Amino acid sequence: xxxxxxxxxxxxxxxxxxxxxxxxxxxxxxxxxxxxxxxxxxxxxxxxxxxxxxxxxxxxxxxxxxxxxxxxxxxxxxxxxxxxxxxxxxxxxxxxxxxxxxxxxxxxxxxxxxxxxxxxxxxxxxxxxxxxxxxxxxxxxxxxxxxxxxxxxxxxxxxxxxxxxxxxxxxxxxxxxxxxxxxxxxxxxxxxxxxxxxxxxxxxxxxxxxxxxxxxxxxxxxxxxxxxxxxxxxxxxxxxxxxxxxxxxxxxxxxxxxxxxxxxxxxxxxxxxxxxxxxxxxxxxxxxxxxxxxxxxxxxxxxxxxxxxxxxxxxxxxxxxxxxxxxxxxxxxxxxxxxxxxxxxxxxxxxxxxxxxxxxxxxxxxxxxxxxxxxxxxxxxxxxxxxxxxxxxxxxxxxxxxxxxxxxxxxxxxxxxxxxxxxxxxxxx
Amino acid sequence: xxxxxxxxxxxxxxxxxxxxxxxxxxxxxxxxxxxxxxxxxxxxxxxxxxxxxxxxxxxxxxxxxxxxxxxxxxxxxxxxxxxxxxxxxxxxxxxxxxxxxxxxxxxxxxxxxxxxxxxxxxxxxxxxxxxxxxxxxxxxxxxxxxxxxxxxxxxxxxxxxxxxxxxxxxxxxxxxxxxxxxxxxxxxxxxxxxxxxxxxxxxxxxxxxxxxxxxxxxxxxxxxxxxxxxxxxxxxxxxxxxxxxxxxxxxxxxxxxxxxxxxxxxxxxxxxxxxxxxxxxxxxxxxxxxxxxxxxxxxxxxxxxxxxxxxxxxxxxxxxxxxxxxxxxxxxxxxxxxxxxxxxxxxxxxxxxxxxxxxxxxxxxxxxxxxxxxxxxxxxxxxxxxxxxxxxxxxxxxxxxxxxxxxxxxxxxxxxxxxxxxxxxxxxx
Numbered sequence: 078x079x080x081x082x083x084x085x086x087x088x089x090x091x092x093x094x095x096x097x098x099x100x101x102x103x104x105x106x107x108x109x110x111x112x113x114x115x116x117x118x119x120x121x122x123x124x125x126x127x128x129x130x131x132x133x134x135x136x137x138x139x140x141x142x143x144x145x146x147x148x149x150x151x152x153x154x155x156x157x158x159x160x161x162x163x164x165x166x167x168x169x170x171x172x173x174x175x176x177x178x179x180x181x182x183x184x185x186x187x188x189x190x191x192x193x194x195x196x197x198x199x200x201x202x203x204x205x206x207x208x209x210x211x212x213x214x215x216x217x218x219x220x221x222x223x224x225x226x227x228x229x230x231x232x233x234x235x236x237x238x239x240x241x242x243x244x245x246x247x248x249x250x251x252x253x254x255x256x257x258x259x260x261x262x263x264x265x266x267x268x269x270x271x272x273x274x275x276x277x278x279x280x281x282x283x284x285x286x287x288x289x290x291x292x293x294x295x296x297x298x299x300x301x302x303x304x305x306x307x308x309x310x311x312x313x314x315x316x317x318x319x320x321x322x323x324x325x326x327x328x329x330x331x332x333x334x335x336x337x338x339x340x341x342x343x344x345x346x347x348x349x350x351x352x353x354x355x356x357x358x359x360x361x362x363x364x365x366x367x368x369x370x371x372x373x374x375x376x377x378x379x380x381x382x383x384x385x386x387x388x389x390x391x392x393x394x395x396x397x398x399x400x401x402x403x404x405x406x407x408x409x410x411x412x413x414x415x416x417x418x419x420x421x422x423x424x425x426x427x428x429x430x431x432x433x434x435x436x437x438x439x440x441x442x443x444x445x446x447x448x449x450x451x452x453x454x455x456x457x458x459x460x461x462x463x464x465x466x467x468x469x470x471x472x473x474x475x476x477x478x479x480x481x482x483x484x485x486x487x488x489x490x491x492x493x494x495x496x497x498x499x500x501x502x503x504x505x506x
Numbered sequence: 507x508x509x510x511x512x513x514x515x516x517x518x519x520x521x522x523x524x525x526x527x528x529x530x531x532x533x534x535x536x537x538x539x540x541x542x543x544x545x546x547x548x549x550x551x552x553x554x555x556x557x558x559x560x561x562x563x564x565x566x567x568x569x570x571x572x573x574x575x576x577x578x579x580x581x582x583x584x585x586x587x588x589x590x591x592x593x594x595x596x597x598x599x600x601x602x603x604x605x606x607x608x609x610x611x612x613x614x615x616x617x618x619x620x621x622x623x624x625x626x627x628x629x630x631x632x633x634x635x636x637x638x639x640x641x642x643x644x645x646x647x648x649x650x651x652x653x654x655x656x657x658x659x660x661x662x663x664x665x666x667x668x669x670x671x672x673x674x675x676x677x678x679x680x681x682x683x684x685x686x687x688x689x690x691x692x693x694x695x696x697x698x699x700x701x702x703x704x705x706x707x708x709x710x711x712x713x714x715x716x717x718x719x720x721x722x723x724x725x726x727x728x729x730x731x732x733x734x735x736x737x738x739x740x741x742x743x744x745x746x747x748x749x750x751x752x753x754x755x756x757x758x759x760x761x762x763x764x765x766x767x768x769x770x771x772x773x774x775x776x777x778x779x780x781x782x783x784x785x786x787x788x789x790x791x792x793x794x795x796x797x798x799x800x801x802x803x804x805x806x807x808x809x810x811x812x813x814x815x816x817x818x819x820x821x822x823x824x825x826x827x828x829x830x831x832x833x834x835x836x837x838x839x840x841x842x843x844x845x846x847x848x849x850x851x852x853x854x855x856x857x858x859x860x861x862x863x864x865x866x867x868x869x870x871x872x873x874x875x876x877x878x879x880x881x882x883x884x885x886x887x888x889x890x891x892x893x894x895x896x897x898x899x900x901x902x903x904x905x906x907x908x909x910x911x912x913x914x915x916x917x918x919x920x921x922x923x924x925x926x927x928x929x930x931x932x933x934x935x
Contacts, residue, residue, distance in 0.1 A: 098655055098797055108722060108835050109654050207652070213798030215652025223636070223644025225538050226527055226818030293537060351804065354783055368527055369642030369805065369815035375780065376801035386798035389655030399828060406537050 080113035081396045082149050086141035086167055087156035088121035091181060091208070093128040094381035095154060095388045100130070106389070110396040114389075117149045145170035152177040152395060154388055160184035172196045172204060179391040181208035181384055183282035186403075190286065191295035191411055194403035204403045205391035210283040211236060211360040213383030214376040215390060220290040220364065221405040227366025229291035232330040233504070236283040236341075238358035238378040239267050239274035240306050240326045244343075245356045248314045248323070254307060266358065277303030277326060281341040284328035287362070288339055289404045292332050294414040297339055302419070304342035313429060313499060316457065316470050317345050320427070323353045327504060336417035344504045345427055420479025425454065427472050429499040430488065434460065434467040438493045442469070445491075449484035451476040466495055472503060509542035510825045513573035514564075515596055516585035517550035520610060520637070522557040523810035524583060524817045529559070535818070539825040543818075546578045574599035581606040581824060583817055589613035601625045601633060608820040610637035610813055612711035615832075619715065620724035620840055623832035633832045634820035639712045640665060640789040642812030643805040644819060649719040649793065650834040656795030658720035661759040662933070665712040665770075667787035667807040668696050668703035669735050669755045674785045677743045677752070683736060695787065706732030706755060710770040713757035716791070717768055718833045721761050723843040726768055731848070733771035742858060742928060745886065745899050746774050749856070752782045756933060765846035773933045774856055849908025854883065854932040856901050857914070862922045863889065863896040871898070871917055878913035880905040895924055901932060 083099070085092050099106065099114050106114050118136035120143065125132070138144060141163055144153050153171040155178055157164040164185050171178050173196065180186065186193065186206055197204035207217045211234070220229070235241050239261065246257045258275065261267035273279040281303035285296040306326050317324050322345035331338045346353045351373045355361030360378025365371045377383040404411060432438050439458075446453060452474045460467040473481070485498050512528070514521050528535065528543050536542050547565035549572065554561070567573060570592055573582050582600040584607055586593040593614050600607050602625065609615065615622065615635055626633035636646045640663070649658070664670050668690065675686045687704065690696035702708040710732035714725040735755050746753050751774035760767045775782045780802045784790030789807025794800045806812040833840060861867050868887075875882060881903045889896040902910070914927050 094797075102655065102657060102796075105657055106655065108839055111836065213653075213795070214801055215648050218647060218652045219644050222823060223647045223819050224642075224815065225822045226531065226535065226815045228531060228534055351783070354780070366642070366815060367531075368523075368811040368818075370809075370812060372643055372803070372805035374801070374803060377799045380799075382797040383799055386653065386655045386795060389797075390652050393654045394651060397830060401826060407540065410537055 078112045080115040081392070082115050082117045082151045083154060083392065084118040084120070084144035084147060084150035084152070085116060085154045085156065086120045086144055087158070088119060088128055089156065090381040091384045091388070092121065092154070092156040094385035095156065096130060098385045098389050106393065110393050112396045114392060114396060118144055118147055120144055141167045142170055145174050145176065150176060152179065152392060155180040155182055156388070158182055158184070160188040165189060168193060169196060172200050172202050175200045175202050177203040177395050179205045179208070179388055181388060183209040183279065183286060187282035187285045187296050187298035190289060190403065191408070194411065195408040197403055198408045203395050203400055205394065206286065206403070207391045208384045208387035210286055211362060212376065212378040212380060213386040214360060214362065214374050214378070215387070216287065216362050216374050217290060218390070219374060220287060221401060224364060224366050224369060224372070225405070227368050230331065230365040230367060232287050232291055232362065232364050233352055234284060234287065234328040234362040235325055235352060235355045235360055236328050236362070236378065237274055237280040237326060238360055239271070240280070241355065242266055242358045243275065244306060244309065244324055244326065247309070247311060251311055253311055254309060275307055276305035277341040280326060280328055284330055284341055285339060288330035288337060289411070291330060292337060292414065293404065293406045293410060294337065294412045297337060297414060297416060300416045301339050301341065306343055309343055310499070313501060316429065317427070319457065320345070320455070320472065321348050322346060322503065323348055324501065325352065327352070329504070333417050335421055337414040338417050338422065342502060344502045346504050420477065420482065422478045423475050424478060425473055425475055425503040425505065426481050427470070427501045427503050428485070430469040430471070431466050431495045432469050433493045433495065434463055434465055435493060439469070441491060441493065442488055445484050445487045446473070449480045451481055451484050507541045509544040510821070511544050511546045511578050511580045512583060512821065513547040513549070513576060513579035513581070514545060514583045514585065515549045515570035515573055516587070517548060517557055518585065519810040520813045520817070521550065521583070521585040523814035524585065525559060527814045527818050535822065539822050541825045543821060543825060547573055547576055549573055570596045571599055574603050574605065579605060581608065581821060584609040584611055585817070587611055587613070589617040594618060597622060598625060601629050601631050604629045604631050606632040606824050608634045608637070608817055610817060612638040612708065612715060616711035616714045616725050616727035619718060619832065620837070623840065624837040626832055627837045632824050632829055634823065635715065635832070636820045637813045637816035639715055640791060641805065641807040641809060642815040643789060643791065643803050643807065644816070645716065645791050645803050646719060648803060649716060650830060653793060653795050653798060653801070654834070656797050659760065659794040659796060661716050661720055661757070661791065661793050662781055663713060663716065663757045663791040664754055664781060664784045664789055665757050665791070665807065666703055666709040666755060667789055668700070669709070670784065671695055671787045672704065673735060673738065673753055673755065676738070676740060680740055682740055683738060704736055705734035706770045709755060709757055713759055713770055714768060717759035717766060718840070720759060721766060721843065722833065722835045722839060723766065723841045726766060726843060726845060729845045730768050730770065735772055738772055739928070741897070742930060745858065746856070748886065749774070749884070749901065750777050751775060751932065752777055753930065754781065756781070758933070762846050764850055766843040767846050767851060771931060773931045775933050849906065849911065851907045852904050853907060854902055854904055854934065855910050856930045856932050857899070858928040859898040859900070859917065860895050860924045861898055862924065863892055863894055864922060867922045868898070870920060870922070874913050874916045875902070878909045880910055880913050
């Protein structure tokens with residue numbers, strides 16, 4: 078069979094690792110695909126950078142979009158990044174030219190997934206994105222194929238290694254967010270501008286794609302309101318431990334009668350939940366299906382090797398002739414799902430209040446919660462010193478998020494409450 | 507597109523659950539495959555048993571082999587079991603008739619996988635076996651496709667839920683093997699004849715199939731010497747805990763210059779290893795790839811729902827047009843690999859010796875170990891009462907298994923050693 082001719086756009090760490098993987102594992106790849114994988118052209122800005130292979134081995138384009146027009150390219154790997162600009166241009170032009178596209182670009186698909194899936198289909202091309210979610214963990218394949226017999230009840234995931242590393246290190250060292258972030262930046266685990274990672278945006282991109290696979294819908298990142306981990310304090314990590322809980326930046330997707338639930342925010346999970354054991358730079362995803370029960374997938378969620386592994390897995394699929402629609406169902410069957418209003422969602426909460434130690438304070442707070450139909454599950458009071466500040470930690474039974482938010486607003490206005498209350502959701506499921 | 511016509515052979519719990527899944531999730535399955543999945547015929551011994559659907563809904567065969575000859579069957583689900591007899595006849599005849607086969611039968615493939623893979627290929631049929639390994643966990647797909655870019659360095663797996671349940675319960679309750687097995691049998695978690703489960707045979711079947719996917723070889727179950735969990739005693743479980751270890755029935759596959767390593771035996775693993783957290787009836791598989799690092803897959807390894815999920819996942823693949831060779835590479839490229847001699851394998855060991863508490867005993871035992879190039883890592887002596895029995899627990903540094911076995915034979919013959927020594931392998935990797 079003729080070789081599959083590949084153009085690689087973007088030769089950062091992932092792009093270079095992809096080229097090396099295809100060259101170094103050529104023999105086993107040819108055995109598994111029955112077809113040679115041949116890199117014919119590459120594109121990057123800096124031609125002279127040392128990437129571990131000679132730049133002149135492949136046709137070189139300054140402008141990645143030229144790959145879309147190269148008749149000797151059957152498949153384009155888009156490893157440039159960014160939801161607009163050259164990446165978007167390249168993917169559109171490549172698909173229009175009937176070339177297959179493998180992309181690691183979650184932002185691109187989270188914003189334009191529906192349109193690009195349609196475009197791929199119209200031109201008989203495959204648009205695949207295993208490397209866009211959870212690095213080398215084959216979770217896209219698991220949802221699209223391995224668990225395809227199931228109605229998916231729930232996806233719960235730790236999808237950003239940088240924030241998971243920061244939370245794990247904060248817990249292990251007792252240091253605060255700013256200090257651990259600075260260290261992570263120094264070590265190269267976090268970007269100079271860490272916003273995508275620590276504000277939950279990158280993880281929300283990924284979650285929106287997993288939900289599209291599970292619930293046959295256009296990605297709804299636009300409607301998400303991700304919350305990140307900047308506000309997490311060592312004191313809350315400590316209290317979580319005392320309560321048998323662990324704080325994670327947790328994504329949740331499920332389908333309810335009120336709409337799609339698609340949430341990314343810090344949450345406290347039970348220490349014995351499998352997801353709690355996903356630590357450091359690792360990613361983990363628990364998928365609950367109506368037949369299979371809960372299956373759990375764990376591995377390195379980023380890095381050159383794991384991401385290149387996923388890029389080449391998609392290439393292998395295409396070389397073997399797999400022709401599945403981007404989100405597992407034909408683009409015309411993708412539904413536009415509304416998100417369930419956050420305020421109607423029911424959950425449990427951890428509250429930390431800094432209050433004046435004075436008789437009646439607890440009664441006042443309890444009354445506010447009661448008035449909003451929020452019932453207290455447990456209470457810890459730390460410190461005991463009349464008229465001095467004391468920390469009050471409350472966990473609640475299940476309550477609507479709107480009620481909880483309104484109750485908190487009232488509590489925040491009480492004169493005995495000394496600083497803005499902290500609220501972190503508790504996910505026991 | 508025309509419907510995919512399915513014949514189901516065997517209507518035990520998995521067969522009945524498969525029929526129900528296809529009927530109840532018909533809509534989502536049609537959406538995902540673009541094709542209707544239509545059950546046309548079934549086969550089981552007892553027609554009158556209540557299975558949750560009317561027996562007369564489908565064409566009924568007393569003899570499952572008739573499915574292979576039915577022109578209105580495109581795909582046969584073999585859910586009968588057993589490595590020979592009707593299951594083997596049916597699969598052979600169905601493949602010869604060019605019908606696709608999905609099987610949950612690990613014994614069949616462990617014994618005849620090479621021959622059946624060739625037969626499938628000769629007749630242009632797919633032979634798929636996701637349900638044969640680890641229930642609903644899509645581990646066959648992960649190895650064959652999701653991690654296909656990697657050279658697989660090692661597979662480590664807990665592949666039998668019954669023995670994992672027994673080991674977990676023994677640890678949690680302190681009861682012995684016989685008592686916990688009897689309870690598991692009463693609850694229906696273990697068969698009346700538990701040998702396949704507790705002697706490591708079922709798990710070895712599965713491991714041999716995973717190794718074939720990872721190392722492109724004919725299944726070599728025939729050359730394996732699985733060891734089960736009957737000899738595990740509460741006292742060893744206790745000592746493991748004291749050493750920060752946990753006893754699991756552990757499968758290991760890797761490829762060395764000396765040959766394929768394919769082992770199934772009890773092993774002590776570190777408490778903080780992800781595999782140690784796989785408890786009760788769950789299965790877990792850690793796959794180490796040269797690019798992806800270690801990925802971990804966990805879920806229910808048996809049961810009607812999870813297994814039916816995997817059966818239908820394979821059906822969905824076939825309905826979508828996926829046509830991959832059984833073990834991921836063309837049957838002609840499957841290699842016959844020899845197993846590396848067990849006695850040359852290097853590992854660490856836990857030894858428990860019941861000895862007489864007498865001066866010089868420890869020196870004698872240490873001398874035997876030294877003479878066999880086995881060096882002691884740690885030692886626990888429990889009890890202190892001259893001339894009375896005392897328990898000696900030793901962990902060793904790495905040593906060849908042959909040396910360890912020979913040393914143990916000498917130690918067993920010492921007059922101060924009161925019963926046959928216990929040896930359990932320690933897997934720190």
